[in-house]
Amino acid sequence: MDTPSELVENKELYDEIKEAINKSHEEGAAKIMELLDQQKNTPLNIAITGECGSGKSTLVNALRGLSNDDERSAPTGPVETTKKATPYAHPKYPNVKIWDLPGIGTTKFPAAKYLEHVEFKKFDFFIIISDTRFRENDVKLAHEIQRMKKKFYFVRSKIDNDLRAEQKKKGFNKEETLSKIRNNCTEGLENEGLESHQVFLVSSSEPYEYDFSRLGETLEKQLPAHKRHALLLAMPTINLEIIGKKKEIFQGKIKYHAARAVICSSFTILKDVAREYQAGFGLDCESLQKLADSIELPLSDLEAVMKFPLADNERLTAVFTDILSLWAASVAVKTQKLDFFSAIGIVGSKALSCWSTYYSINRLLDMFVDDALSVFTKVLDHVTAKP
Known part of the structure; x- marks a missing residue:
């Protein structure tokens, strides 16, 4: 529920919503979609750099939720495969681009001229990756990025390979080995x-192991708010905090969808939002x-813990019908939300229609969050049970 001060601060936005509702069907729908698109089209450019063979391309693919053998993946190999700075759009959020940069220190891209070659200004931040110790070229690049007031992060890759090698030694301890590697890099x-x-x-x-999750949290916390949302939506759901923050982002957009309810049918909106x-x-x-x-688990095991249908249109329709039939039961919350819509000049049947869809979509979101938590728990249990 927006506070009075938030209503004042967002008056321009609310005026736009009201204007859209008072337009014709076609104009109003287009205006609401424009407002929604403004939120999801914020550009985010992430640069992955490091020496040849450090695992840059594999990290590019992991951040996009793709395996190396996917046809949309950045090419990988034992030799340098990246000849120029190459953008790879996230498959679901094309406004987020992960850039695979050429290896630092190669003959073609010496460290001294590296940032000039890759046009550093267009990147929101850099990830400097190494599969061993961070070397002179990595540090030179970090100093230059720092001088230009950009953010950078050090990633030590291929940790699973190091642990497999150390496991063969007598007295192996996983946590001690990880601490040793981290201290050595630092x-x-x-x-x-x-x-x-x-x-x-x-x-x-x-990605469910080691510091992958902590890396994502750190990146997200140090970005401006509008960029933060773009990163969070594109990130895989690899921890509980990400699931919660994605829910907050989606909740912030429900007002827009509710406003669309005055123009379009609620059922159509629910199907769009469900996707x-x-x-x-x-x-x-x-x-x-x-x-x-990726975790070598049958798909049926993940589907078994979910309550919400994936592709069964008949069940989907039944769920939507059930949601719409229950919205009037929450009288106290309904009054609050009607106050919100009245505050921006929407009254009577239009406000009721907005609230009906607001409640329905909020319940829909809760159902998806429950399934996301169930799937995450199943995956984590399976991963941690592996020897």
Whole structure:
């Protein structure tokens, strides 16, 4: 529920919603969609850089939720495959682009001229990746990025390979090994004059393990609000915090969908929003199949913990009908939301219609969040049970 001060601050936005509702059917629908598109089209450009063979392309693919053998993936290999800065759009959120940059220090891209070659100004932040220690070229690049007042993050890749090698040694301890690798990287950076910089240990093939989740949280917290939303929606649901923050973003958009209810049918809106939530929480058929394949778990095991239908239109219709039939039961909340719509000049039957859809979509969102939590728990249990 918006406070009075928030209503004043957002008056321009609310005036736009009111104007859209008072237009003709076609004009009003187009205006509401324009307002929604403004939120989802914020550009975000992430640069992945490092020395040749450090795992740049694999990380690009992991951040986009793709395996290396997907036809949309950045090419990977034992030799340098990236000849120029190449953007790879997120498959569901094309406004988010992950850039695979050429390896630092190659003959064609010496460190001294590297940022000039890759047009550094267009990137929101840099991820500097290494599969061993961070070397002289990594540090030179970090100093230059820092001088230009851009943010950068150090990622130590292929951690799963290191652990497999260490497991063969007597007295192996996973946590001690990870701490040793992290300290080794940090000390190397400090010796090169870079102090107090976090190093994230990741395996691009195992995003539920190690520091992949912590990396995402750090990136999100240090971005401006509008960029933060773009990153969060594009991120895979690899921890509970991301699921909760995605829910908050979707809740903030329900007012727009409710306003559309005055112009279009509520059922059509619910179907559109359901597809948006499926994609955002990774609950669509393609995402679930990729997730199941990546952790070597049958798809049916993930579907078994879900309550919301994926592709069964008859069941989907039944769920929507049930939601719409229950909206009037919440009288106290209804009064609050009617106050909101009245505050922006929408009264009577239009306000009731807006509230009906607001309540319905909010309940719809809760159902998807429940399924996202169930799938996440199932995946985490399966991953942690592996030897």
